[in-house]
Each structure stands twice: as C-alpha cells, then as structure tokens.
Amino acid sequence: MPEMARCPEGGGGGDARNWDEEGYRKSILRERELHYRTVFRTAFAPSLNPTPETLIVASSDGSLASYSISACISSAAQLVHFNRKIDEKPVPDYLLAEPLSMIQGHKGPAYDLKFYHVGGEYLLLSCGDDGRIRGWKWTEALNSDVSMGVQGNDLKPLLDLVNPQHEGPWGALSPIPENNAIAVNEQEGSIYSAAGDACAYCWDVETRKRKMVFRGHSDYLHCITARKSSNQIITGSEDGTARIWDCRSGSCTQVIYPEKNHKLKDCSWVSSVAIDSSESWLACGTGSGLSVWSLLSCECIFSSDCCAPVQDLQFQDNQVLTVGSEPVLTRFGIYGVVLSQIKCAPQSAFSISLHPSGVVAVGGYGGLVDVISEFGSHLCTFCCQGMD
Amino acid sequence: MQAMEVEAIPNSKRSPHDVLEETRTAMEEIAAKMLFIKKDGRPKSDLRELITQMSLLLLSLRQVNRSILMEEDRVKVETESAKAPVDFTTLQLHNLMYEKNHYLKAIKACKDFRSKYPDIDLVSEEEFFRSAPEDIKGKVLASDAAHDLMLKRLNFELYQRKELYKLHEKLEQHKKSLLDTIANRKKFLSSLPSHLKSLKKATLPVQQQLGILHTKKLKQHHAAELLPPPLYIVYSQLLAQKEAFGERIEMEILGSVKDAQIFAQQQANKDSGLSSNTENNRLEEDAPDEEEDVQRRRKRPKRNQVKENIDQAGVCQIHPLKIILHIYDDEESEAKPSKLITLRFEYLVKLNVACVGVEDSEEGSDNNILCNLFPDDTGIELPHQAAKLYAGDSLAFGERRASRPYKWAQHLAGIDFLPEVPPLHECNEALSSEALKGLDVAAGLSIYRHQNRVQTILQRIRSRKKAQMALVEQLDSLMKLRWPLLAYGDIPWALHDPLCTLQNCSSSELIPDSSSFSAVVVGQVAHVIDLDLDRRSVTSWEVESAREDGELPTALPAANSPDDSKVTMANGSSEHVEHSRSLALITKSVTPSKKVKSRVLRKSEDDLELILDSDSELEEHTCIDQEIENVRVGKPWEDHAAKEFTLILTRTYENERNAKLNAKVKISTEYPLRPPLFTLSLLSDGPQGFEWYNELRAMEAEVNLHIIKVLPLEHENYILAHQIRCLAMLFDFHFDARHEKRKSTSIIDVGLCKPVSGTILARSVRGRDRRKMISWKGMGCTPGYPC
Known part of the structure; x- marks a missing residue:
C-alpha cells in the first residue's frame, strides 16, 4: 500500500495500522539518550594537511567515533538553511552527524583519548570508566566499517591494559578503578594514566606492563599531563592539589595547591592541568577557577575566579583556553586577563582540543561538539550519534 | 259555372259584348260614310240620314253598356256568396293536417325512445305466456289484440322490474352491512401492530433479565445499515472484535434514523444524477442553507455569529448518525466491569473525515486524552489533503471542539484505503468517489483485519485512559x-x-x-x-555566521559580562x-x-x-x-x-x-x-x-x-x-x-566501604564529570551511568 511509505520518520511505532509499541518506546528512549550523552574528549586526528580533517570523539556511552569536519560543515549549513525555510525557529536544532567510523571502546564512559606516534604509525589510545586503556591502529580504526560500527564494532585492540584491583579484608576485591585521563611520552615508550584509586600509573607500551605507580594523592585523579623535557608528569586530583612527579623515581617532587590563596572553600578539585609548548608554564583548572604557575620558579602567576568550575583547558601559545560548566569558551592571557568569551553549544563542556591551525573543538554535555574556527566563528556544531 | 251562365245568356240572347261590337262597327261605318260624303262634298242632306242612324246607334250603345254593368254586379254578388264555404273547408283541412303532424311526431318520439338499459330487451312472448301472473294476462286493456298483448307485456315488464329493484335494494343493504364489518376488522388489524409493539416493549425487561438483547440488536443493526461507510466499518469491526474476542466494549448508534434515511436518499439522488459536479452540488445545497439563513436572520438580530456557524456547518456537515463506544476495563474478571471511557464517533460528510470525541467529559482536560495516541496525531489538523483543501483554512479543531479528526480514527474507519490523489486533482474526485471507495474498502478490509487495528486502538485507548487516571491520582497527591x-x-x-x-x-x-x-x-x-x-x-551565538570563516570573532570585552x-x-x-x-x-x-x-x-x-x-x-x-x-x-x-x-x-x-x-x-x-x-x-x-x-x-x-x-x-x-x-x-x-566537610575519602572503592548513611553506599564522586556514584541496595549496581 502506498501510504505505508508515510510512516513518521521517528522510526519506531508507526500508526494504528502497524503499531509497534515496543519499537516506539525504544525510539523515545533512544532520543532521550542522545540528549543525555556527554562528549568527554575530542581530538583532531593527526594528518599532514594543515586544515583539520577528522575529529575523534570519545563520549559517555564508551564509543570512539570519528567525524569528517568538512562533511559536518556542509550538512550543518544545509540544516540551518532548511530550518529557516520551514519555520523561523531561532533555536537551532543540532545536526545529528553521521560518523565516519565508530568503535565501541569501553564499557561505560570513555574519558580520554590520545594519539601515540610510533614508527610512522599512530596508535589511538583511549581510557574509560571500566579502568582500561586500549589502543588501536589509527588507520584500521578509521577504516572500520561504519555500518558495523553502529552495531558496536568489536575491532580487536592492539593494546589492552587494565588497572589493578585493590585487595581488602578477607580477600575482597574492589571494583576496577576508572581511568580518567591518559598522557603519553613517546621517547620513553610510556603511557601515564590517572586512575580512580588516587594513583597514577605508568605503563610500558612494548611490554604492556606497569612500570611505575605514583601514590600520594588522597582522592581520585582527574587529569594528567606529561612534561617530556624533564621526564615528569603532572597530575590533578579531586583532593584539590596538583602534584609533579618524577618518572624515574616515582616520587612526588612538588605539591601545588592551586586553591591555597583563595578563601577556604570546602569544595575544590583540580579538574585539568596543561602545560605550554615550552613546558615552563602550568595551568590548573579547579572547581572555582583557573590558576597558572611558572614551573621554573614554582610560583603562582595568577589565579582567576571564574563563576563556573573549569573542566578543561589548553595552552595556545601564551594564552589559555578554558571551558567549564557554562556554555562559553574563555580565552585568558598569560597574566590573567580575560581576552574573549565565545558562546559555544554544549551547556557544560568537558573537552577542548586544539588543532595546529587554530581551530578549536569543544565537546560536552548533550553529546554536542562545537567546532570553532581560529577567528572565533562557528564552523559547525553537531550532535554525536550514539551506539544502539 | 258563372262563365257558363254568362255565356248562356248571350247564347239565349245575343251577348251585350257582341251587341257592343256590332254597334261599334256600325258606328265606324257610318262615321266612314260621313267622312266620305264630307270629302266628296256631297250635300248635307245625305248626312241627315246618317246622323239619325248614328243617334240610334248611340242609344243602343248606352243600353248595352248598362246591361254590361248590371251583369257585372250580378257576378260579383254570386262570387261573394260562393267564397264562404270554400274558406271553411280550407280551415278544416289545415286542422287535420296539424293533427296528422302531431301524431306523426308522437309516433316518432315513441319510436325514438331509448331505455336506460338498452341491452335489456322486452320480455319475450313465450316467456310472458309462461311466467306472467294471471292478473296481468287476464286483463283486457285494448281492443286490438296485438296492442293488448304488447301492453300486457309491458306491464309485466314493469312489474318484473319493480321486483328486481326491490331485490337490488336489499342486496345493497346487505353489501353495506358487509362493508361495515370489513371496516371493523380492518381497524382491528391496523391496531394490531401497536399492540404487538407494546407487547414487545413489555418483553424488554425479560430480555434484559435473560441477557438476550434481541430487540435492541435489531434496532441497532437497522440503524447500522444507514451509517455512512466509514462509520459502518468502525461499527462492524468493533462489533466483530466484540463478538469474536469478547472484547469489553459496548456500541450504540445515536441520532435519528429518519434523518439518516433522508440523507441516504439525497445521497442516492445525487449519485444517480449524471452531472455530479461539485459546483452543482454546492449550489443545490447552498440554496436551502441560504433560505434557512434568511429565516434565522429574521428571527435573530445577531446575524454575524449565526451566519458563521452556518458556514461552518456547511463544510463540516455531520452525518445524523453517531456511534457511541463504551470501553470497559478489561482486567477485572468480575461480572460488572468498570467503564473506562466513552467515545463518540462522528462523520463529517463533506470532508470525508471521521471524528472522535470523548463523550462524557466533565473536565476540559479530558478532551486531550486522545491526542497523540499514536505518534504525530494531535487531531488538530485534518488528516487528508483533500479535506484540507476543501475546508480551506477556516476550519480549526481546537480546544472548543470536542471531537477531532485523529488519524487513528481514519484508520479505524478504513478511510486510508482511498487512493492518495495528488493534491491538485483530488478536490473534485473526493466527492464523487463514493463507489470507488466501496470497492477499495472491500479489498482493503483483509489488510485491515490483518493489522489488528481495532484491537490495537482499543488497547491504546484503554491504556491511555488508565494512565491518565493514574496520572491524575499522582498529581493529586503532589498537589x-x-x-x-x-x-x-x-x-x-x-x-x-x-x-x-x-x-x-x-x-x-x-x-x-x-x-x-x-x-x-x-x-x-x-x-x-x-x-x-x-x-x-x-x-548570541549566531547560526547564520556558522559558515563565514573570515568573520570577526563574536567576542566581547568579557570583563564585565560575568x-x-x-x-x-x-x-x-x-x-x-x-x-x-x-x-x-x-x-x-x-x-x-x-x-x-x-x-x-x-x-x-x-x-x-x-x-x-x-x-x-x-x-x-x-x-x-x-x-x-x-x-x-x-x-x-x-x-x-x-x-x-x-x-x-x-x-x-x-x-x-x-x-x-x-x-x-x-x-x-x-x-x-x-x-x-x-x-x-x-x-x-x-x-x-x-x-x-x-x-x-x-x-x-x-x-x-x-x-x-x-x-x-x-x-x-x-x-x-x-x-x-x-x-x-x-x-x-x-x-x-x-x-x-569531606573527610579524606577512603581510597578503597565503594564495594568495600561500610554504609555511611544507611541506605546509600557511596564513594563520593567519580569520573571526569564528578558524578556521584550510587550503588543501589537490593538491586545490585545500576547499569553504569550514563549508558
């Protein structure tokens, strides 16, 4: 019958003629699920091309998906045009982007991803709530079939590292602590992970063994970054401190209290740390703001109190880009001046990633990714598709 | 005779006329002789003689003349006396002639006389002699035998006829009485149906008691035949569902059957007419509307409103019959299930659209209970393009209209079987496609049954109503x-x-x-x-600027904004x-x-x-x-x-x-x-x-x-x-x-902690988004948030 073709585009349900209540219920929940997903990390895929091509997104359903930026830009333009025509809605309905490829990376949220350069090839590393670090060959991951990917691609990881469990009284094992962030040091062949059991771990890529455990924080770790020039790592923790560790000895060389000179707040944590390209400046994002330290003199350069907690930050030359639980991307100068604020799509942003060309991708709540050009205009905004 | 007498006289004597002639001739001779003498000059003496002769002759002439006159007088008298008897006889003759004519005329009239019953002949002679009573036969009425016989026959005839007339009268009487009885019986017959009806009515309680709702069913079936096709499908399918699966529903057909019959007739007339143009139809039907309009205008001064109403009524003319559907709760197994909801199905004739409303909604919010029963079905818009085009923008099924054209109602009514005509053409066809529809419906009904539409919709309505009742309960408690x-x-x-x-x-x-x-x-x-x-x-984050790369940053001196x-x-x-x-x-x-x-x-x-x-x-x-x-x-x-x-x-x-x-x-x-x-x-x-x-x-x-x-x-x-x-x-x-103030949280993870607050076990926060970890007691862990 011809009118069968007129089924609502929602997918599930149909109408009185071919009613599928289960399907409709599922489609509603799926739609809601899309709205409640969070993008925890975005990363530009390495390429020789000076303009950004591909964006990898790690989101709260544990998926790692890659999106073509140019495709998103063109379809976003179409979508906006389309919306304009039909009904002049001023609130944009975000484009639901079609991924190039998708890997079911983790059970539970995937928190971080990094590229590891070895022997002319790139490894795509990711970590997540299941306490694993996994690595795939980037070329294989990119070429994995999309249609398969939607069903959950079980591409075998080259690398699969699991955090240790703690043993309690009577041999009870704790759950596997999650990995909140990873950092890499290719010269040493190491992967550093910031785990939920307040430890940072150093893994050897070749042997896949744990080389070092960094103990000292009193609460779980949020972030980690590697200072390659001096073979150090810097971690930020829920306990409100950032620590600098020596990778050779595994001992803590310095404890930084970014909140120390603030009036006492009972809630504070270090959500993100970043160092600049010269590895002499350290920026810590905390529950109440941002503080920048000089690593050479170990002094606080400035400390700025934002109204919203900072959730990720990046150095761009001598500026600091921060995002937090408000829908703006803030650009600080090195001496603490707010240079600009750009409104971005996610209401709460968890990830900021920088392409060498100056393009910035912001990912966050709602499964939204906002790609902002080096001039501050929005190249495209899309909502990531989830796993089924 | 007189002439003979006159001639007889001269015969006897010489007739005076002859004498007169002779005298005259003699005189002429003398005159001639005198004239001759005069001419010859003869002496006068000769003349004397002649004069004397002459004078003699004159005397005789006068004598003759007198005798002639005398004779004439005598003839005249004679003629006078003879004339009187001639006149008398002539008069007598005339009288007789007149008499004769009269008789002839009477005879003719008698001969020409036609009886009222020309086909009935006079009684024949034999029969007369055979059966005539003696008093007629015996009398002698005339001297002439034949005439006598004739008279007698006539008398007999008269007698006979009188008898017959009497008989006729009697028969008439009888007939009348018979007619009377017939009329009485007819009256009785005609009064019988009402008696039967009342009898039937009297049986209703018994039927109710015994659970055989025969009468009602019959009535409903009769009404169902008059339903328009879509409503008929609704009715028949619901009935089928009810009878086949014991579905707990009740249907009624409301509305006047008479109106429906009239409507059906109109429809039939319209169909039989060759030119079923929309315009014609419209003209025909607009006319009475206008009349009504005028009438109402006269009645009420507020004509604006009234007119609008009528215009509306013109487009969404509702078929006189409606279906009422009572849906009962299907869960309870008791004898008397509770009624969940009552729906009313209507059919908009012009638009070919079935409408549904909640019948007994006290509160207004109930009107919306049928909205979105299936996805994208608010009931505010007309479901077909055809109807939309026909109705134009004027029609709005908003809050105030109790019944709305939901899509599922169309599906229930089988209306979707109509071929989807491209929107430009269908305006004309929508009305004239009644027959077409019938065929399609027949073909589509198997699919209809296959899709279990009735069941699906009934279940959806039921669960919707229950959900709404539960919702009201919850909201009440919240309020x-x-x-x-x-x-x-x-x-x-x-x-x-x-x-x-x-x-x-x-x-x-x-x-x-x-x-x-x-x-x-x-x-x-x-x-x-x-x-x-x-x-x-x-x-503001501007959508349209998304593409323009060279645009300046939409940044602002942010120092003041936060x-x-x-x-x-x-x-x-x-x-x-x-x-x-x-x-x-x-x-x-x-x-x-x-x-x-x-x-x-x-x-x-x-x-x-x-x-x-x-x-x-x-x-x-x-x-x-x-x-x-x-x-x-x-x-x-x-x-x-x-x-x-x-x-x-x-x-x-x-x-x-x-x-x-x-x-x-x-x-x-x-x-x-x-x-x-x-x-x-x-x-x-x-x-x-x-x-x-x-x-x-x-x-x-x-x-x-x-x-x-x-x-x-x-x-x-x-x-x-x-x-x-x-x-x-x-x-x-x-x-x-x-x-x-958070005491230094133990590093050991959730599973090993002692319960802190009794019901919830927690490691404070986890993950980059610092969400609280919750492990449910008694349920195992939640599936890892968020997915």
Whole structure:
C-alpha cells in the first residue's frame, strides 16, 4: 500500500495500522539518550594537511567515533538553511552527524583519548570508566566499517591494559578503578594514566606492563599531563592539589595547591592541568577557577575566579583556553586577563582540543561538539550519534 | 259555372259584348260614310240620314253598356256568396293536417325512445305466456289484440322490474352491512401492530433479565445499515472484535434514523444524477442553507455569529448518525466491569473525515486524552489533503471542539484505503468517489483485519485512559504536597524516606497548541531569548555566521559580562534568601497546627519543615536563563496539549541554610509511553549556579532516562511517582555530603566501604564529570551511568 511509505520518520511505532509499541518506546528512549550523552574528549586526528580533517570523539556511552569536519560543515549549513525555510525557529536544532567510523571502546564512559606516534604509525589510545586503556591502529580504526560500527564494532585492540584491583579484608576485591585521563611520552615508550584509586600509573607500551605507580594523592585523579623535557608528569586530583612527579623515581617532587590563596572553600578539585609548548608554564583548572604557575620558579602567576568550575583547558601559545560548566569558551592571557568569551553549544563542556591551525573543538554535555574556527566563528556544531 | 251562365245568356240572347261590337262597327261605318260624303262634298242632306242612324246607334250603345254593368254586379254578388264555404273547408283541412303532424311526431318520439338499459330487451312472448301472473294476462286493456298483448307485456315488464329493484335494494343493504364489518376488522388489524409493539416493549425487561438483547440488536443493526461507510466499518469491526474476542466494549448508534434515511436518499439522488459536479452540488445545497439563513436572520438580530456557524456547518456537515463506544476495563474478571471511557464517533460528510470525541467529559482536560495516541496525531489538523483543501483554512479543531479528526480514527474507519490523489486533482474526485471507495474498502478490509487495528486502538485507548487516571491520582497527591505512593517496592527509591520536603507544586499553563505553535511559540522563544541576552549580555551565538570563516570573532570585552551576571544573581538570591527566611518564620508561627507539617515534622527532626509557598516570581527569575538554554525544539506535535508543572523540593540544613530544587516537569499526552521530562534548576542560596550544573544534569539523566529502563513495564503508569521519589532521593543524596566537610575519602572503592548513611553506599564522586556514584541496595549496581 502506498501510504505505508508515510510512516513518521521517528522510526519506531508507526500508526494504528502497524503499531509497534515496543519499537516506539525504544525510539523515545533512544532520543532521550542522545540528549543525555556527554562528549568527554575530542581530538583532531593527526594528518599532514594543515586544515583539520577528522575529529575523534570519545563520549559517555564508551564509543570512539570519528567525524569528517568538512562533511559536518556542509550538512550543518544545509540544516540551518532548511530550518529557516520551514519555520523561523531561532533555536537551532543540532545536526545529528553521521560518523565516519565508530568503535565501541569501553564499557561505560570513555574519558580520554590520545594519539601515540610510533614508527610512522599512530596508535589511538583511549581510557574509560571500566579502568582500561586500549589502543588501536589509527588507520584500521578509521577504516572500520561504519555500518558495523553502529552495531558496536568489536575491532580487536592492539593494546589492552587494565588497572589493578585493590585487595581488602578477607580477600575482597574492589571494583576496577576508572581511568580518567591518559598522557603519553613517546621517547620513553610510556603511557601515564590517572586512575580512580588516587594513583597514577605508568605503563610500558612494548611490554604492556606497569612500570611505575605514583601514590600520594588522597582522592581520585582527574587529569594528567606529561612534561617530556624533564621526564615528569603532572597530575590533578579531586583532593584539590596538583602534584609533579618524577618518572624515574616515582616520587612526588612538588605539591601545588592551586586553591591555597583563595578563601577556604570546602569544595575544590583540580579538574585539568596543561602545560605550554615550552613546558615552563602550568595551568590548573579547579572547581572555582583557573590558576597558572611558572614551573621554573614554582610560583603562582595568577589565579582567576571564574563563576563556573573549569573542566578543561589548553595552552595556545601564551594564552589559555578554558571551558567549564557554562556554555562559553574563555580565552585568558598569560597574566590573567580575560581576552574573549565565545558562546559555544554544549551547556557544560568537558573537552577542548586544539588543532595546529587554530581551530578549536569543544565537546560536552548533550553529546554536542562545537567546532570553532581560529577567528572565533562557528564552523559547525553537531550532535554525536550514539551506539544502539 | 258563372262563365257558363254568362255565356248562356248571350247564347239565349245575343251577348251585350257582341251587341257592343256590332254597334261599334256600325258606328265606324257610318262615321266612314260621313267622312266620305264630307270629302266628296256631297250635300248635307245625305248626312241627315246618317246622323239619325248614328243617334240610334248611340242609344243602343248606352243600353248595352248598362246591361254590361248590371251583369257585372250580378257576378260579383254570386262570387261573394260562393267564397264562404270554400274558406271553411280550407280551415278544416289545415286542422287535420296539424293533427296528422302531431301524431306523426308522437309516433316518432315513441319510436325514438331509448331505455336506460338498452341491452335489456322486452320480455319475450313465450316467456310472458309462461311466467306472467294471471292478473296481468287476464286483463283486457285494448281492443286490438296485438296492442293488448304488447301492453300486457309491458306491464309485466314493469312489474318484473319493480321486483328486481326491490331485490337490488336489499342486496345493497346487505353489501353495506358487509362493508361495515370489513371496516371493523380492518381497524382491528391496523391496531394490531401497536399492540404487538407494546407487547414487545413489555418483553424488554425479560430480555434484559435473560441477557438476550434481541430487540435492541435489531434496532441497532437497522440503524447500522444507514451509517455512512466509514462509520459502518468502525461499527462492524468493533462489533466483530466484540463478538469474536469478547472484547469489553459496548456500541450504540445515536441520532435519528429518519434523518439518516433522508440523507441516504439525497445521497442516492445525487449519485444517480449524471452531472455530479461539485459546483452543482454546492449550489443545490447552498440554496436551502441560504433560505434557512434568511429565516434565522429574521428571527435573530445577531446575524454575524449565526451566519458563521452556518458556514461552518456547511463544510463540516455531520452525518445524523453517531456511534457511541463504551470501553470497559478489561482486567477485572468480575461480572460488572468498570467503564473506562466513552467515545463518540462522528462523520463529517463533506470532508470525508471521521471524528472522535470523548463523550462524557466533565473536565476540559479530558478532551486531550486522545491526542497523540499514536505518534504525530494531535487531531488538530485534518488528516487528508483533500479535506484540507476543501475546508480551506477556516476550519480549526481546537480546544472548543470536542471531537477531532485523529488519524487513528481514519484508520479505524478504513478511510486510508482511498487512493492518495495528488493534491491538485483530488478536490473534485473526493466527492464523487463514493463507489470507488466501496470497492477499495472491500479489498482493503483483509489488510485491515490483518493489522489488528481495532484491537490495537482499543488497547491504546484503554491504556491511555488508565494512565491518565493514574496520572491524575499522582498529581493529586503532589498537589497536596504528599509524596506519591509507590506500589512497586523493589527499587532503592521506594525504600528511601525522603529527607527533603515538597515545598510547592504548581501546574503551569498548558503549553500552547501546535495550531498556534508556529506563531506564538516562536514569538515567545524569541522574546525570552532576547531577555536572556539582555540579562547576561553575552553575544548570541549566531547560526547564520556558522559558515563565514573570515568573520570577526563574536567576542566581547568579557570583563564585565560575568560580573554582571554574578551581580544580578547574587542580588536576586540574597534578596530571595531573606525573603523566604522571613516567610518561613511567618508560616511557622501562623500555622503550627497544620496537619501536613506535623506529619512531616514527626517523620524527621527539625532540620526540615514545610514552607508554604507564597511568592514564585522571585524564585522564577533566577532560573529563567538556564531553563531557556535547555530548550530543545522537538517536533511540535509532541508538545501538543502537554501539561507542565513545577515542583520545588526543599532541604533545610542544620545551619539554617536551605537548598531548593526547582523541577519543571513536562508531561506529554503520550504519558507513560513518553515519560515525563524533568528540567532541574537550583534555587539554592549558594552563590554559583554553574557549580551544580553537572550534578543537575546527571540527576536529570537519571530521572528522565535511566530509571525508566529499570522500572518494569506493568508499573509504567506510575512512572511519575517513581521519577519524583527518585528525584527526591537523588536530591537528598547529592546535596547531603556537600555540606559536611569531606573527610579524606577512603581510597578503597565503594564495594568495600561500610554504609555511611544507611541506605546509600557511596564513594563520593567519580569520573571526569564528578558524578556521584550510587550503588543501589537490593538491586545490585545500576547499569553504569550514563549508558
């Protein structure tokens, strides 16, 4: 019958003629699920091309998906045009982007991803709530079939590292602590992970063994970054401190209290740390703001109190880009001046990633990714598709 | 004779005329002789002689003349006397002639006389002699024998006829009496049906008693035959479903059968007419309308309204018959199931559209209960293009119309079998395709049955009604500021006694209809967004600039913007805090004996209290911006007739600070298939709203999405109660640990910890979004949030 073709585009349900209540219920929940997903990390895929091509997104359903930026830009333009025509809605309905490829990376949220350069090839590393670090060959991951990917691609990881469990009284094992962030040091062949059991771990890529455990924080770790020039790592923790560790000895060389000179707040944590390209400046994002330290003199350069907690930050030359639980991307100068604020799509942003060309991708709540050009205009905004 | 006498005289004597002649001749001779003498000159003496002769002759002449005259007189007298008898005889002759003519005429008249009954001959002679009575036969009436006989025969005839006439009279009488009896019997016959009817009526209670609703069924079937095809399909299919599967439904057909018959006749006439042009039809039917119009105009002065009504009635002319469908609860196995809902099916003749309404809706909100029974089916728009074109924009099925053209109603009525004609052509065809439709329906009915439409729709209506009743129950309890009760206990929030209190629950106005959606809502949104921008003074994020690369950054001197927002917020909230604090004091002192309050107080210690809400304006404006940012534009139909209400949960801490959670709940008509959507914001006295943003979103995700997956299907009607209880639990939990200074949390993970607060085991936070980890007691762990 011809009118069968007129089924609502929602997918599930149909109408009185071919009613599928289960399907409709599922489609509603799926739609809601899309709205409640969070993008925890975005990363530009390495390429020789000076303009950004591909964006990898790690989101709260544990998926790692890659999106073509140019495709998103063109379809976003179409979508906006389309919306304009039909009904002049001023609130944009975000484009639901079609991924190039998708890997079911983790059970539970995937928190971080990094590229590891070895022997002319790139490894795509990711970590997540299941306490694993996994690595795939980037070329294989990119070429994995999309249609398969939607069903959950079980591409075998080259690398699969699991955090240790703690043993309690009577041999009870704790759950596997999650990995909140990873950092890499290719010269040493190491992967550093910031785990939920307040430890940072150093893994050897070749042997896949744990080389070092960094103990000292009193609460779980949020972030980690590697200072390659001096073979150090810097971690930020829920306990409100950032620590600098020596990778050779595994001992803590310095404890930084970014909140120390603030009036006492009972809630504070270090959500993100970043160092600049010269590895002499350290920026810590905390529950109440941002503080920048000089690593050479170990002094606080400035400390700025934002109204919203900072959730990720990046150095761009001598500026600091921060995002937090408000829908703006803030650009600080090195001496603490707010240079600009750009409104971005996610209401709460968890990830900021920088392409060498100056393009910035912001990912966050709602499964939204906002790609902002080096001039501050929005190249495209899309909502990531989830796993089924 | 006289001549003979006259001649006889001269014969006897010489006739005077002869004498006269002779005399004359003699005179002429003498005269001639005298003349001759004179001429010859003869002497006069000769003449003397002659004169004497002459004088003699004259004398004789005179004598003769006298005798002639005498003779004449005598003849005259004679003629006179002879004339009288001649005259007398002539008169006699005339009389006789007259008499004769008269007789002839009478004879002729007699001969010409026609009897009234010309075919009846006179009685024949033989018969006369045979059967005539003696008194006629014996009499002698005339001398002439033949004449006598004739007279006698005639008399007999007369006699006979008189007899016969008498007989005729008698027979007539008889006939009349017979007719009378016939009439009586006829009267009786005609009175019989009504007797039978009353008898039938008298049997109704018996039928009712015995459960054989024969009469009613017959009547309904008769009415069903007059239903228009779509309603007939509805009726017959429902009936089939009822009889085949014992479905607990009842149908009735309402409306006057007479009107329907008239309508059917009209329809038939229209169909038989060759030129079934739309225009003709319209003309024909407009005419009576106009007449009516005029009449009404005369009656009522308010003609504008009336006319509009009639115009409307013209387009959406309703078929006189309606189907009433009572749906009963199908779960109970008792003899008398409770009635869930009553629906009314109507058919708009001109538009070829079936409409459904709730029949006995006391409250207005019930009207929306049938909206979105299936996705994208608000019932506000006409389902077919054809009907839309025909009706134009004038028709609106809004709130005030009880019955609306839902799509599922069309499907139930089998209307979708009509071929979809491209919108440009179908205007004419829509009306003339009755026969076509019939064929298609026949072909499509098997598919219809195959799809189980009746069952599907009945089930959907049933579950919708039950869900609505459950929803009303839950909302009632919320409006009384009582936690809704949970029937299903195998979930952590059922075991958790909320520490927070329901401070306020107010229903917002309905979300605007999608009929006015395009205009109104967009306007509102735009307005609010402007407001938002003004308040926060952050440049709007412009969609159209998305592509333009070379554009300058939409940045602004941000130094003032966050400060601004902070200032307003701080102002607002501090004001608010004071205000509500004083209010709390007031209510505390004024209403100490409030029952609800005492109940709540008993349940836990002083750290919580019920604060009656007084003023929502202050509270609202702090959360406006966050709400608006959360607006996601869904499909407009989803929000149709959705209800919205606002809940405020309050938690008061020992140090007199309190936290308020504002939950805006949107309940769509598709409840519980589409679960209520909670939008949370904090009315806390803490300085920063963004600090809590992630927690709120996590709570939203939990309440809106994750617990729904946990909840078993048979309890889904109480989803709202579960969501609210879960929200209360999450609120308790999230805003509890926050204010006691966190002791250095143990590194050991959740599973190994001793329970801290009794019901919830927790490692404080986890993950980059710092969400609270919750492991349910008695349920195992939640499936890892968020997926």
